[in-house]
């Protein structure tokens with residue numbers, strides 16, 4: 001086949017060349033044809049791709065279209081209720097709330113009400129009038145000295161390095177404007193976080209970036225120096241992450257710039273793998289000691305742990321020990337296996353870890369059974385992008401929520417799935433200066449702030465519709481979803 005095709009391309013070359021001498025306007029076609037011939041000969045002579053070898057040039061077109069499949073689908077072919085991880089309807093929801101214009105939809109829902117995943121919230125016969133509520137939640141057990149009054153929805157962990165400086169600045173400035181918190185992610189605290197003055201939740205991952213010694217182990221002095229800063233409101237120990245639980249994290253060399261390496265205390269321009277496990281603890285006793293250590297070093301600020309549920313017996317036994325020893329974190333972040341990542345391992349992203357709905361139900365019940373729920377606040381995260389999503393999680397026992405990818409959509413993310421390539425077209429998950437310059441920090445700061453404000457207002461309207469007066473009565477919010485969990 002390939003010989004036939006090559007012969008055809010060479011025949012066309014000579015045919016167009018001769019015709020060009022007879023008709024001057026054929027020169028244009030001849031010149032346009034030259035790159036096709038070049039690609040055909042290149043495909044014929046390579047061994048990397050079977051399809052290009054057997055079908056020179058046609059194979060290149062095929063591969064090009066295949067690479068654009070996601071963009072073509074999203075821009076041209078997809079229905080608005082389709083698309084993964086998020087549908088266009090969901091993305092447009094965030095964009096509407098972020099741009100603060102036309103906060104309505106016409107005609108009727110486009111969702112399939114007969115689908116198994118369809119869920120609904122039960123409203124009241126007698127909705128409440130516009131009651132204003134305080135949607136802030138106090139985090140801090142009796143073991144901490146500086147409880148934090150958190151917003152009901154905050155920016156989930158995304159490190160500087162996985163997202164750009166402009167993205168960090170816009171998220172943090174937006175948070176400062178509306179009074180909510182930003183989780184730093186495991187990449188340490190950058191100048192862009194500090195400069196905004198917003199409330200920070202400092203995440204410590206297995207790489208101890210920003211508080212590690214030359215061997216990569218936890219460094220108490222570096223930790224304490226930053227942890228006692230007024231801007232750091234809480235500290236979160238990341239045990240695992242939904243997209244890669246038990247697997248380590250990857251920072252591609254192309255994203256590891258001089259600035260990022262300096263903050264993380266690593267070698268620049270190298271691919272950095274953080275391990276799947278912590279070097280500071282490997283048993284429940286050691287974990288609780290580590291929590292206590294961070295509490296003391298941070299001057300008794302709230303300390304939390306983040307994980308995706310795996311083996312039930314791990315959490316069951318941790319709860320028993322916390323109950324016996326009366327040492328526990330101030331908050332627990334539950335992430336479902338459906339959570340996102342800048343770069344996750346091929347073998348972890350789809351099938352490792354419990355989904356959020358089942359996790360939340362199990363964690364809240366287990367904490368209650370061990371008399372720990374009053375002391376430990378539960379933060380849930382995993383595809384929470386709307387006010388209804390927040391209400392749904394509250395109804396299942398979460399006290400407050402994080403949104404990471406929702407916040408990315410408010411920054412202009414188009415779900416191009418390029419976070420792990422340094423080629424994000426919107427300047428959010430790239431360190432490429434030209435691409436980052438497309439993200440206008442002032443404009444996006446306002447969008448992040450609008451999105452947050454409209455999420456909280458939406459939640460308020462849901463509370464009114466369901467006839468519930470206080471945030472504390474969140475478990476009176478009724479969704480049909482819990483029946484499915486059982």
Ligand SMILES: Cc1cc2nc3c(=O)[nH]c(=O)nc-3n(C[C@H](O)[C@H](O)[C@H](O)COP(=O)(O)O)c2cc1C
Pocket residue numbers: 156157158159162163184185186187203238240241242306335338339340341342381382383384402403404405406419429
């Ligand atoms: C670009 C990107 C970077 C992330 N970085 C971190 C991180 O540093 N630490 C972490 O615990 N989770 C990280 N995550 C996971 C999020 O914090 C969040 O838990 C997960 O995406 C689920 O929430 P979402 O559905 O609102 O995005 C990251 C996610 C994304 C998309």
